[in-house]
Amino acid sequence: MLRGNAPATIDDKGRLKIPTIFRVEIEDTWGSDFYVTSLTGESVLVYPLPVWHDIEEKLAKLPSLNPTKKKFLDRTNYYGQVAALDKSGRILIPTLLRDKARMTGEVAVLGYLKNLEVWNQERFAGTLTEHPLTEADIEALGQLGV
Secondary structure (H helix, E strand, C coil), X not given: CEEEEEEEXXXXXXXEEXXXXXXXXXXXXXXXXXXXXXXXXXXXXXEEHXXXXXHHHHHHCCCCCCHHHHHHHHHHHHHCEEEECCCCCEEECCHHHHXXXXXXXXXXXXXXXXXXXXXXXXXXHHHHHHCCCCHHHHHHXXXXXX
């Protein structure tokens, strides 16, 4: 499972070096190919390709005209590209997504169990402040047994 936060840097060519704490687990469990995408353009979602294939299989079972499926695929295809780790453990963030998500310099790489989410450091700090954990959130987590 991918968990925690590891600071990283996006280089001048738009490549993210996957932090070692995540890279070892990903390569051992899923390999070195990824689907890099976003739902909103605010952050970058990095899915090991087998995990992304599982999502696609679930979506394929839905009717082709399902409006939620279409919205999801519109966004993930618009921002998305397949990527592979290079010899230095880096993946390329697609230019369109890199620009929209402000992926330059220092970034936060967060583990979300089976995928990574990459945020511009300043944007993520602002998001945490704008969307605090509320009592309703705590209650909902309790109802889920967390």
